[in-house]
Structure formats: structure tokens, C-alpha cells
Amino acid sequence: MRRAFTATDPEQVWVAEITYIRTFPGWVYAAFVPNVFSRRIMGSQLSRNMRTDLILDALEMGIRTLQREGRDLTRLPSQRPRSPISGHRYTDRLAEAGAVASVGSKGDS
DSSP states (O other), rough: OOOOOOOSSSSSSOOOOEEEEEEEEEEEEEEEEEEETOOOEEEEEEESSSOOOOHHHHHHHHHHHHHHHOOTTTTTEEOOOOTTTTHHHHHHHHHHHHHHEEEEEEEEE
């Protein structure tokens, strides 16, 4: 994607992000998969720990949403976070859905 976080149609670019929030009982981790064109959150997931499937669950939610709507993922590049919890399984799931994975360089948002 070369840091080109713009899109001209809905199935052009998704991104994936993980963040964490401090609460009184402890940390909460949130994964989001927004559509860059519409800014619609295609999938999301919350957890009390940074488990491996956190971002995968958010991605799966987005994929199933598009499939239910009868839309095409084959032109969809998805920027995944540079995170040890997403790794190859995220890229493999995108490939299964017909999408293309893109990973930013270290230090990119």
C-alpha cells in the first residue's frame, strides 16, 4: 500500500489496528478492521488479553459481513498491524478470502 491510505471504492482498502485501554480492573485490548473508503468498522473484537485470535476474529467478522452482503474481496488489499499476534494466520486468512495482505514498515502507524 506504500502508506496510501486512501480508497476510491468500498472494496479497495481495509486496515487492521490493535490498541489497548487501561480500565480499573486492568487492560482491555481492542482490534478493529475499518474500511478506508467508508470508514465503516467492518469487524471488531475486545479481549482482556492480547490473544492470538484477537485480530483474526475482527477480520473474520469483516469478511463474513461482506460475504453476507454478496460483495467481492478479491480486489481488497488489507494493511495488517506489525504485531506478533497477527502474523501468518492473518495473511493466510486474507488469501483464503481472495484478498491481498500488505504490511507496513516498522514504526509506521
